[in-house]
Amino acid sequence: MAVGAVIEGVMGLVKSVLPRFVSDKDATAKLEQALEMELLKASQDEKNSFYQFILGYEGKASEMPRFVQIFRGIIRPSLTCLIVGAYVWAFLHPADFSPQQMGLLHTALMIVLGFWFGERALKNLGLDLGKKPGATGAGS
Numbered sequence: 001m002a003v004g005a006v007i008e009g010v011m012g013l014v015k016s017v018l019p020r021f022v023s024d025k026d027a028t029a030k031l032e033q034a035l036e037m038e039l040l041k042a043s044q045d046e047k048n049s050f051y052q053f054i055l056g057y058e059g060k061a062s063e064m065p066r067f068v069q070i071f072r073g074i075i076r077p078s079l080t081c082l083i084v085g086a087y088v089w090a091f092l093h094p095a096d097f098s099p100q101q102m103g104l105l106h107t108a109l110m111i112v113l114g115f116w117f118g119e120r121a122l123k124n125l126g127l128d129l130g131k132k133p134g135a136t137g138a139g140s
Contacts, residue, residue, distance in 0.1 A: 011036055080116065083108045 014035055022028045061069060087109045090097045097105075122128070 010039060076115075080112050083112050 011032070014032060018028050018031060019025075022031065061072075064072075083105070087105045090102055090105050094102075
């Protein structure tokens, strides 16, 4: 569950319950705003601690040896070329490959193509997975 959905759920609950306990509307609005800011700050702190954990675990790219940086940079394109090349070879030489092997190569090719082009394809179909439900406008 996304942190934003949790914050929205908690704030919805607070907005429905808080007026029963606090009669002053200005005080209620200030309390809601303060609580929302604290929730957002807590979620941001959690994200920052996670990013710090990742940096500590994997290290910064600038601190890695040059050959590791090069290897990390070429691994995905190399695997892509290998899988696409194997699929093309198998397609051009069908007698050398069983249907199970072709099925495996086809699945691997779909995974690779989905990795490289899947997000753009979904956006072109109108299925923007990064957009919040109900959000509209150019900035969302």
